[in-house]
Amino acid sequence: MPIKTLQDLFIHELSDINSAEKQLSKALPRMARAAEDPALIAAFEQHFEETQGQLERIDQVVEAGNFKLKRIKCAAMEGLVEEAKEIIDEIPKGPVRDVALVGAAQRVEHYEIAGYGTLVALAKTLGHDVAASTLHATLEEEKATDIKLTELAKTTINRKALLVK
Amino acid sequence: MPIKTLQDLFIHELSDINSAEKQLSKALPRMARAAEDPALIAAFEQHFEETQGQLERIDQVVEAGNFKLKRIKCAAMEGLVEEAKEIIDEIPKGPVRDVALVGAAQRVEHYEIAGYGTLVALAKTLGHDVAASTLHATLEEEKATDIKLTELAKTTINRKALLVK
Secondary structure (H helix, E strand, C coil), X not given: CCCCXXXXXXXXXXXXXXXXXXXXXXXXXXXXXXXXXXXXHHHHHHHHHHHHHXXXXXXXXXXXXXXXXXXXXXXXXXXXXXXXXXXXXXCCCCHHHHHHHHHHHHHHHHHHHHHHHHHHHHHHHHCCHHHHHHHHHHHHHHHHHHHHHHHHHXXXXXXXXXXXX | CCCCCHHHHHHHHHHHHHHHHHHHHHHHHHHHHHCCCHHHHHHHHHXXXXXXXXXXXXXXXXXXXXXXXXXXXXXXXXXHHHHHXXXXXXXXXXXXXXXXXXXXXXXXXXXXXHHHHHHHHHHHHHCCHHHHHHHHHHHHHHHHHHHHHHHHHHHHHHHHHHCCC
């Protein structure tokens, strides 16, 4: 299916973020098991639950608009998940791995912030007002998760890792 | 070189962003040639110049701290650049490709915002104050580029693409 119009691009971007969310949905439980800090584990588990809701929102947008998603694999999320795997392989469980996991998770959140930001702008331009507000709700969740991870890093995780010799 | 301490992780993250910037530095001229809108071409060209300065800042941090960067390839930036290539392959030159290129570039910017955000926090925690402020300057440039791309999309590029039938 070639991309000719802005509507085609909207469907392509929606298919991309759908693939990204599905890949993340598989990675988050692994990241939660790999973490040590209880608050970080809880944050990953909570974001896993949120991700299920975000996938449901994509389904709602698809059904309401009678859109047909493409079966594509988001290459960027593949790279981001690969980076998280490398961290788990290279760093033993503990405070330093936790800091690295926060960094990997924030890269993921920022990918999604950019992706949903584009989607909301395209939906508005195309006059898909309900889709725009549905996707905007997810955008706000991704931003809130990013801020939460920053707070977690600043208040406890980074300092705990500094003590590792 | 295993990652045991927060300092090891700082070097790992610095090596990762160094690889990301180098990959981006090769991709930006291709993105500029692939774009049609003059303001978007100018934005890509300007960000290419900025990227050279950002690579120099990494060199400054490395030299001042007498750090040794690792030769690693940033997997996430590989995926992000791959996505930009797919756009160029799949969408003919014109307004719709321009919108897609803005989306790809904003994903790249957000990767860098997350990466430099982590680096600045680690530098501060480790007491590398000069490195923190040098890397913070780049972080602010990445944020400004992201905002500029959003403005470009909102004011002209998205609307031009809506007219493509």
